[in-house]
Amino acid sequence: MAESDPIISSYDVFLTDSEINRYVLQYLDRPIDKGYDERHGQQPAAFRMKPETGLVEVDVPINTQFNYDVDKGEQYGEALRRSRAAREGGGYGMAGGFSSVGAGASARVKMEGSSGDVEMGGTNRKEYLGLQTLGGRIKIPEEGDPVYMLAAFRGKNLHLSPVSAVVQLHPQLHHIDALEEMSKGRGSKGKKDGDEERSAETEARAIDVKIKAAEDGEAVTAGNLELLKQMQDEKWKTYDWVDAETEESWHTYESYMIHQHPEDLPQLHAAINSEDYLDTMSAPRIDPARPEMTGWAMKQNRKRQKEGKESPEDDAQG
Structure with missing residues (x-):
């Protein structure tokens, strides 16, 4: 009688270097068949990390030729350009400690006109919102959490690489923060220039974030305020984004995901039967x-x- 669940294939398993950081980015609102890459016209323009506090941001281009509100794009782009955040190069929201010291994402983009695509130029050239920022935070692994591995096959060899963290990325609303900041600045036009400048400098302040404890219902603020301060103080580390289909990307894949000489690796032995x-x-x-x-x-x-x-x-x- 034939086996109901026969073995159809077997592989030799190899473990790669666990000291290399490997992050899996999950885009929760993005269809799997429309990746952020050059083939779909949306290769990320920037990748940033704050390793100590675990913050991650990715800037991806916006398709300005399809369902793009030019008036809103101009409004948000100008707000980002004029904001202190865009000039100082940080991040709004949680990435900037919930203050107005952050980075904006504006770009000069093409507008869709009645007679084809026209680009604003000359004295009328303005900034338009051309990039969308996606952000998330690396979750520190705890005891009992599952260990995820990346698998790469080469012939009958299976190479497993441990994942450092899975990061879920959500759209960030930095452009709305910048617009709100600009609106506040307009409301203080009646003040003297010196007073307005001092007011703008002191506008960035810590927010009293309160979290109700499940047991006693007391508000806990000290630890959260300290974390926000660390987020704001830590500098971004920027990295170049390499598209998956480039030769450089494939070279990195071969170097960090597959052992080139598996025959030289020591063999593991089970400690139990x-x-x-x-x-x-x-x-x-x-x-x-x-x-x-x-x-x-x-x-x-x-x-x-x-x-x-x-x-x-x-x-x-x-």
């Missing part, structure tokens, strides 16, 4: 013939049976 492994990862085993015998007792009984001996219970019954 197959039966002990099953006992460790499974629920307690029960012998249907003797429900009272579980786990270790059942294993000892089967061992005696294999050795051709009768169990003590059989002797007592005889």
